[in-house]
Amino acid sequence: MNGDTLNAGRVSVRRRAFFTPCKEILWRELMKKLGILLLAAAFAVCGLMTFAACNEETLDPGDDPIVTPEPDEPGKPEEPEATEGLVFELITTENSDGFDGFEEFFGEGFEDFYVCTGLTVAEENVVIPSTYNGLPVRAFSWYGMEDDILSGITSFYIPDSVQVVQWDMWGEYEIFENLTDIRLPRNPNAMISGGIYLSGCAFYNDPNNWEDGALYMDDWLLATNDDLPEEYAVKQGTVGIAAGAFLQQEDMDYKSHVRKVTVPDGVQALFGSFSRCVSLEEVLLPDSLSFIGMNAFWACYSLTSVTIPDSVTAIGDWAFYYCSSLESITIPDSVTSIGDSAFVWCHGLTSIVIPDSVASIGDSAFGGCSSLTCIVIPDSVISIGDEAFAGCDSLTSITVDAGNTVYHSDGNCLIETQSKTLIAGCGTSVIPSDGSVTSIGEGAFSNCESLMSITIPDSVTVIGDKAFLSCRSLESVMIPDSVTSIGDLAFKGCHGLTSITIPDSVTFIGYGAFSETAYNNASNWEDGVLYIGNHLIGAEETISGNFSVREGTKTIAGEAFSSCRSLESVMIPDSVTSIGDSAFEYCSSLTSITIPGSVTFIGGGAFEGCSSLENVAIPDSVISIGDFAFAGCGSLTSIVIPDSVTSIGDGAFAWCSGLTSITIPDSVTSIGDSAFEWCSGLTSVTMGDNVTSIGDGAFDWCSSLETVYYRGSEEEWNEIEIGADNDDLLNAEIIFNYTGE
Known part of the structure; x- marks a missing residue:
């Protein structure tokens, strides 16, 4: 990422500084491991998240890179001169993984653009340019700013090129205390954060700016308060509804009282607009709406039904997340994609019809829809994400249209035909034994509490991450000797699982694969260590001194010795072929370990934090x-x-x-x-x-x-x-x- 600063002065390049060396390392790792959690938390109200610039470049006024475009319409006013001291970051498809959600919002293969991330000098009237260094400025996302700079701003000019407007989401709400005017983008597909995130602004706290409990600016509905009637029609002529516009907070709890909202014709997209509108029961959507975006109805748990107009082409990530009272929803045949976690934890949904216009269904799209009884996948679907139907505990029937060339169903199993991966099952599933399944995919039976028994055929070689996670009624499993890999958390939380057989063919066992199972009880532990067959699964954290792994052991599972801080040395026999991810992490007293020539795999984080090694x-x-x-x-x-x-x-x-x-x-x-x-x-x-x-x-x-x-x-x-x-x-x-x- 590049961070440029437009300012008077000399040319210099300054490197980003971190508080400690460890923080940078841990931050990079944390972002890899917890990206989806941060995405959910950050987007729940305001949307896209960015991080600090890696480099900043200070430019003389003579080197001003801002280009003011010529008016493209007769009579259209020219853009005012941009404010000096603004900070920008270059966003490309190569670095966008540090900006969760940019590809979803701007589309895969988007062209390079800049995001404005802050201001280095005090200014009253701040003008964001539409281009910088010859590229468009498409996002405004300020964070970590100095209070004296924020409090000195009285107005913002944000051009139409900007599609994302996000305030200081990491700071306090009491920001921009003197801000009285914002020129917002005339862009109906923009995402603008509003609601409580603007509650420190002067214009927000001026009662003259409110009308019947609603705050509008530049044809955008930005916020609502307790004066809003229970049934409310958004004003005609409104361009968009800001993220969090109906969100209110009291004593760290979310509240609202509006029950019915009518969205006027002209609104084309919703991004977080009704997020946490916990009292909303009904919403009327216009025919102008083309996209129900990220977090549009996040945690609207009083919402009972929604009719989506046939103008809508896509349902975005987390769009109806935790709408637990939603009993029915009609998806029109104009919709081509259903995003990640779009309907996750919609416990009230008993059925869903996926039209034959839909081509993709995202990760966890219907996860936790515990009342859903049947699924029919049309022949148009060519992509289904991981755990798309995980936790659908009432599911008894899975069917794929015969004309589908990517997926098929057999024995109430959803199978990706070419890869031979079982991607979703249910309590009535019978895995076919004809060789059509070689892999049980990530979360395929996750949280399927009705699953009591399953036979894994000898064609299967891989049991994926979380494949049987929290299948609480599963009592026994026999893993055939065709299986070579058992993923992370594969059988975690299978409380009824008392009998497990793992063959010597298995060369990799992920972390927590058999944690929180009935088998994991004191009677099966030996000298502080748990073996299943010839596989070392776990060790008590109190294990100390010198330890020799049992002869004949084939694998050391992920996190097996994690945080065994008194362990000093380990002897591994030459029968072991793999050391799992984080197997010895944070064994801070470990000074020596013998790794035999039989080992072909040392997993990620295997010895991380072994500070005495x-x-x-x-x-x-x-x-x-x-x-x-x-x-x-x-x-x-x-x-x-x-x-x-x-x-x-x-x-x-x-x-x-x-x-x-x-x-x-x-x-x-x-x-x-x-x-x-x-x-x-x-x-x-x-x-x-x-x-x-x-x-x-x-x-x-x-x-x-x-x-x-x-x-x-x-x-x-x-x-x-x-x-x-x-x-x-x-x-x-x-x-x-x-x-x-």
């Missing part, structure tokens, strides 16, 4: 080192990466401050983001000539790095794709065509 010999049977595998191993002074390894994962050795040198063998082709970040003691790196990519921040904060011994030529070095924030690597002395050890 001094040295590790990775056998030449290992072909990849997982993300954050040794992150935070501050006492690690040496490590040998064998020439069997082809990739080093994101953050694999981040914050290993004791490392002074590292040799990356010729076999390695890729080095992940933050792979050696904060290796502050690293002075030299020897690198093979087959590396083609070095990720963002791979050697960031390696302040002691002096020399890179590269086995290739200068021309080959210049062909390597080196990501951002690798200045310490690039500023080191690079010795080409190195032939030494």
Whole structure:
């Protein structure tokens, strides 16, 4: 990401500063693991979320990059001059993963644009330009601003090019205390945050601006209050309804009293407009509406029915999230897509008709619709997301139209035909044994409390993450010897599961795969360790001293020894083939571990936070080192990466401050983001000539790095794709065509 500042002064580049080294590493990891949770929380009221700029560029007025477009209509007024001191970030398809929801809002493959993220100088009248550096400004998202700058602003001019307007969502509501006027985009498809997020503004607190409990500005309905009647018709001529417009808050609780709302003709999109309107029972939507967007009716748990006009073409992510009283909804045959979690936890829905216009159904689209009894997938559907029907506990029938070329049904199982993946099942499902299913997909039977027994045929090789999560009535499972992988949380929460058989064919078991099951009781534990067959599943956190894994063990499951802080050394027998994700994370007293040559897989975070670990010999049977595998191993002074390894994962050795040198063998082709970040003691790196990519921040904060011994030529070095924030690597002395050890 690039963050530019338009301001008077010299040209300089300043790097973003973090509070501690650990915070940056943990933040990057957290964003990978918790993206969907942050997305839900941030969008519930206001929508899109952005993060701080990585670089800021200060420009002289003579270098002003703002381009004011010529009027494209006769008589249209020209845009006023933009305010100096504004901060912008460049958004591209390559960095948009740091901006959850941008692809959903702007569409896949969108063209590059800028977001205005703040202001560095005090100004009363702030004008946002429509273009910057020759590209459109399409979003306004301020956060973390100084109070004296915010309080000094009296007016905003936001051009029509802007489609997202978001205030300081991370700060207090008491912002813009002197703001009296906003020129909003004349864009009916914009998403503008309103409601309580504007409650500190002067115009919000001026009673003369309110009319029958509603606050309008520039043909936008921005907020409502207790004076709003129980039945309310939004004013004719309204362009849009802001996110959170009907949201009110009292003592940290949400409230509202409006029961029926009529949306006028002319409104084309809803983004969070009725979010948390907890009293809303009925809404009348106009024929002009084309998109029911993110969080449009988030947690409207009094809403009983909705008629969607046939002008609507898409239902966005979380659109009807937790509308628990919704009993019926008619989806017209104009709709082509149903977004992620669109109807999640709509407990009252007993049936749903998916029209044959729909091509895609998102992740968890109908998750937790516990009263839904049957599903019919039309032949138009070509994409169904993970856990689309998870937790539909009353489901007894799953049918796919015979003309569908991507999916089919058999035995009340929804199956992706080409990949042979069972993506949804129910309490009456019988998995076909004809070879048409080789994988049980993520969350396929998740929260199916009516499932009492299941036979997994010997064609199945993979049981995916959360495949049988919280199947509380499931009593026994026999896993055939065709299965090689059992995913994270696969059988977690199966409280009735007392009998489990895992064959030796299994080479990977994810974290928590059998946690909170009846099998996980004291009688099945041995010396503080739980085995299922020849697989080590878990260890008590109190285990201490030296520990030897039982001979004949095949796998060490994910998080098996997590946070065993008194564990000092581990001997692993040569029967073990894989060490699961986070298997030994935060074993802070662990000083040594023997990894045998039988191990081919070291999972992500396997030894993360093992702060006392001094040295590790990775056998030449290992072909990849997982993300954050040794992150935070501050006492690690040496490590040998064998020439069997082809990739080093994101953050694999981040914050290993004791490392002074590292040799990356010729076999390695890729080095992940933050792979050696904060290796502050690293002075030299020897690198093979087959590396083609070095990720963002791979050697960031390696302040002691002096020399890179590269086995290739200068021309080959210049062909390597080196990501951002690798200045310490690039500023080191690079010795080409190195032939030494």
